[in-house]
Amino acid sequence: MDKSQDTLFEMLYKAFQYTNGVPKEIWFDNMATVVDHHSSYPGHVKFNEKFLSFSKDAGFKAIACQPNRPQTKGVVESLARTTSRLAPYDGEFKTLKELDGIIDEICRDLNLEESQSTHKIPKKLWQKEKECLNPLNDDIDRYFNSVQTRKVSKDSMIMFRKNQYSVNPKYIGKTVEIKLSPTNKSIKIYYMGVEIRSHNLTDKHFNYNEDDYKAILKTDLFKARSEDELNKYMSENLKAYDSL
Structure with missing residues (x-):
């Protein structure tokens, strides 16, 4: 969902897990997460230090x-042609899953079609x-x-992978730490070393914890409302967010 260097490393790692191994060479386009453009010049490419350490x-x-x-760049970009096969599915999916x-x-x-470059079926070639x-x-x-x-943010939310997750409004304006779970399915949010909230990662743009949402409402126009009124309003609103 983003083009950060951390995401690049994670996706490469997942690819290595999927293939159960690491190729001896990998060709890269000259993207900023791989190549240090400030130190490179024609005929001499300098890799980003962190990327080079990772490799x-x-x-x-x-x-x-x-x-x-x-002869080089074309080999990488030719893979992008396979995305044209997604065109017939336009509008037929709603979630990343x-x-x-x-x-x-x-x-x-x-993987069952003959490759135009090798004239072999990828699935059979892969066995070797x-x-x-x-x-x-x-590691x-x-x-x-x-x-x-x-x-x-002033809305008592933090952004993670283009989706927003709530914390208690008393942390508005403060800097918090986010730790991703080993399964990549949830995050924990910390302030000064203390865990203040955890969330399951979802495809929803807004992800509210009910306690956080209630606290947010109490700091605004609803501070004079009863607990029952708050719960009813909160339930209706959270359902509306889920449908977005």
Whole structure:
């Protein structure tokens, strides 16, 4: 859901887990999360130091594509053509999970078709190629499982992966820490080392904890309302958010 370097590391790690190994070489386009553009010049590409450290610990050699050279860059960009197969599904999915299912189906079809470059069926070729992979170093997850910080908005929310999650309004304007669970399915939010809230990660844009939402309402126009009125209003509003 974003293009940060932490996300790049996490996605590479998940790819290595899926294939049960690490290739000896990986070709990269000259994106900012991989190449240090300020220190690079024509004919000499300098990799980002953190990325280079990740590649060494993961066990693969990073190779940068040469701009305007189809023999290298074209090989990487040709993979983007497969996304054209998504066009017929436009409007037929609403969640990332549904999109994942469609992509899995497309991948299954592609892996049974003869490749235009190798003239071989990928699934059959893979049986031989996977024997050449380096073993996966699970310790590289430290590169993306680091603590992240966020400033609590005036709406008493923090942003994580393009979705918002609530905390108690007393933390508005304060900087909190976010720790992702080992399963990547939930987050814990800390203030000065103390856990103040946990949330399951969802596809919803707004994610409110009921206690937080009630506290938010009490600081606004609803501070004079009774507990029953607050609970009724809160229930109706949270259902409306879930339907968005």
